[in-house]
Amino acid sequence: MHNYDHSVCLDVNKCIGCTTCLRHCPTQAIRIKNGHAVINQARCIDCGECIKCCPKKAKKAVCNTLKDLDNFKYKIALPAPTLYGQFENLEDVNFILEGLLSIGFDDVFEVATAAELVSAYTRMYLKREGIKKPVISSACPVVMRLICLRFPSLKENIMPMLPPMEIAALMARNKAKEEHPELEDKDIGVCFISPCPAKASYVKNGFGEYKSKVDAVISISDIYFQLINAMKHSENVMPISNSGRIGIGWASSGGEATALMNDAYLAADGIENVNRILDEIENDTIPPLEFIELNACTGGCVGGVLTMQNPFIAKAKLQTLRRYLPVSQTSIPKGSPEDIPDFYFFDELPTYYPISRLSSSMSESMRMMSEIQKLRSELPGIDCGACGAPTCRAFAEDVVKGTADIKDCTIMYRSELLQFLHSKGDESDS
Amino acid sequence: MSEQLLFTFDVDGDDFTSAGQASSQVKRNLRQLGISPDIIKRVSIAMYEGEINMVIHAGGGTAVVAVTEEHIEIVLKDQGPGIKDIEQAMQEGFSTAPDDVRSLGFGAGMGLPNMKRYTDYMNIESEVGVGTTITMRVNLM
Numbered sequence: 001m002h003n004y005d006h007s008v009c010l011d012v013n014k015c016i017g018c019t020t021c022l023r024h025c026p027t028q029a030i031r032i033k034n035g036h037a038v039i040n041q042a043r044c045i046d047c048g049e050c051i052k053c054c055p056k057k058a059k060k061a062v063c064n065t066l067k068d069l070d071n072f073k074y075k076i077a078l079p080a081p082t083l084y085g086q087f088e089n090l091e092d093v094n095f096i097l098e099g100l101l102s103i104g105f106d107d108v109f110e111v112a113t114a115a116e117l118v119s120a121y122t123r124m125y126l127k128r129e130g131i132k133k134p135v136i137s138s139a140c141p142v143v144m145r146l147i148c149l150r151f152p153s154l155k156e157n158i159m160p161m162l163p164p165m166e167i168a169a170l171m172a173r174n175k176a177k178e179e180h181p182e183l184e185d186k187d188i189g190v191c192f193i194s195p196c197p198a199k200a201s202y203v204k205n206g207f208g209e210y211k212s213k214v215d216a217v218i219s220i221s222d223i224y225f226q227l228i229n230a231m232k233h234s235e236n237v238m239p240i241s242n243s244g245r246i247g248i249g250w251a252s253s254g255g256e257a258t259a260l261m262n263d264a265y266l267a268a269d270g271i272e273n274v275n276r277i278l279d280e281i282e283n284d285t286i287p288p289l290e291f292i293e294l295n296a297c298t299g300g301c302v303g304g305v306l307t308m309q310n311p312f313i314a315k316a317k318l319q320t321l322r323r324y325l326p327v328s329q330t331s332i333p334k335g336s337p338e339d340i341p342d343f344y345f346f347d348e349l350p351t352y353y354p355i356s357r358l359s360s361s362m363s364e365s366m367r368m369m370s371e372i373q374k375l376r377s378e379l380p381g382i383d384c385g386a387c388g389a390p391t392c393r394a395f396a397e398d399v400v401k402g403t404a405d406i407k408d409c410t411i412m413y414r415s416e417l418l419q420f421l422h423s424k425g426d427e428s429d430s
Numbered sequence: 431m432s433e434q435l436l437f438t439f440d441v442d443g444d445d446f447t448s449a450g451q452a453s454s455q456v457k458r459n460l461r462q463l464g465i466s467p468d469i470i471k472r473v474s475i476a477m478y479e480g481e482i483n484m485v486i487h488a489g490g491g492t493a494v495v496a497v498t499e500e501h502i503e504i505v506l507k508d509q510g511p512g513i514k515d516i517e518q519a520m521q522e523g524f525s526t527a528p529d530d531v532r533s534l535g536f537g538a539g540m541g542l543p544n545m546k547r548y549t550d551y552m553n554i555e556s557e558v559g560v561g562t563t564i565t566m567r568v569n570l571m
Contacts, residue, residue, distance in 0.1 A: 356462050365464050369463060
């Protein structure tokens with residue numbers, strides 16, 4: 001269960017072992033060993049912060065390429081709504097969708113369309129009796145993994161509904177099979193056009209017992225130039241798009257929450273803010289709320305590390321695009337809160353992996369903790385990072401766990417050296 | 431008696447913005463010890479309420495958390511004004527918090543009742559003009 005196939009990885013040849021990513025990693029998953037960064041796979045949440053901050057561009061996200069789809073007879077693109085905010089002077093979403101068709105996809109299914117359905121069913125879900133409030137959105141895969149690793153007591157608050165990407169994949173598959181009955185499941189390749197590496201990890205690993213219905217993930221930045229060249233901007237563009245303000249609004253923070261037409265919500269973005277909010281929910285120190293939308297990236301998905309535009313510019317562009325669109329282009333049959341179709345839900349949540357736990361035995365953990373405390377009081381406490389750990393506390397933990405050597409603390413080493421030289425000096429004086 | 435692990439904190443009464451830091455540090459430590467999420471939640475809420483009380487009413491104090499394999503004990507000690515009528519202070523909704531902290535959302539009169547609710551044992555020793563010591567325990571077994 002600890003094996004998680006990550007998308008964020010390191011190019012060892014480019015990494016110079018500076019300490020920039022150490023400080024930026026929100027889960028302290030990075031250490032510098034033998035002159036370069038090493039990512040602890042069990043702790044990594046694929047947020048992409050290290051990709052954003054690396055001055056040498058040594059951190060990258062591993063995604064698929066168009067070539068990986070060659071084995072599928074029928075290829076479907078699932079563009080994230082964020083993609084719509086990446087282009088200059090774009091008047092119509094259909095130019096993008098048409099562009100996707102001309103670079104080799106057989107069909108396009110907008111994630112924004114599925115998002116509108118998820119919004120509609122979420123409104124119903126919130127009316128259910130006996131659900132744990134506040135309900136936390138399940139759309140951001142980084143937040144989901146963060147909750148599973150660090151806030152296990154909040155698992156019951158997670159909305160058990162699949163994210164729009166998965167609903168879009170299911171619907172796109174069904175549509176393909178209806179329109180082309182000759183196709184078998186294995187012939188259909190569903191490809192998400194992604195703003196972030198975490199979606200790629202989610203697709204590879206699934207969520208708990210749930211296996212993703214998406215076959216490949218291509219990053220917005222990888223497909224961007226090919227797509228921009230294929231976009232024709234002609235007047236007689238095909239009217240493919242089927243999403244409204246709500247669906248496209250999901251691209252930025254607050255979009256999902258405002259679509260609930262319920263003012264008892266909170267929307268927070270940026271991994272530090274997300275962490276703080278989760279802590280407050282756990283401590284019961286937030287006001288009574290119905291719904292909490294959390295996005296690991298600043299600004300929401302538009303802030304994803306695999307995008308091309310500044311998140312705030314992308315958001316402004318999306319506002320322009322949304323201006324004359326209907327509120328929503330999809331509707332669901334009226335019904336009671338119990339009438340949500342089963343396929344909208346995932347079965348069960350991943351089990352809690354206690355990553356921060358020192359040892360499986362309580363008494364051993366206590367012994368280690370008291371050693372850590374002792375060591376910490378001896379360390380300089382300036383969190384310089386030269387030892388390869390992000391903080392003196394993390395270093396103390398590493399030493400006690402046996403993954404670091406106390407000699408790696410250059411400050412302590414220096415003062416020992418000075419003491420030694422001093423004593424030598426005394427000897428020669430006498 | 432098994433061995434115990436101590437976490438000691440000075441709760442600064444002058445800096446309201448730092449209130450709550452000791453309880454979040456304890457929360458982090460308990461996670462590392464592998465304590466169950468449910469227990470961690472109870473300990474951190476009870477300690478948070480107590481910590482905030484010390485800052486609001488007593489100008490700060492000390493917090494000592496002792497962890498053994500049997501229980502987690504939190505001792506909050508201050509040299510504040512003391513509690514005149516403990517029974518009254520334990521009532522839900524009773525509060526003597528000043529208006530400025532109420533505007534931050536504190537002072538709802540739920541602090542002490544919540545501390546009792548979330549712990550298995552709670553004892554208040556208080557003398558007016560001398561100070562207050564609150565001992566809380568959450569059992570692990």
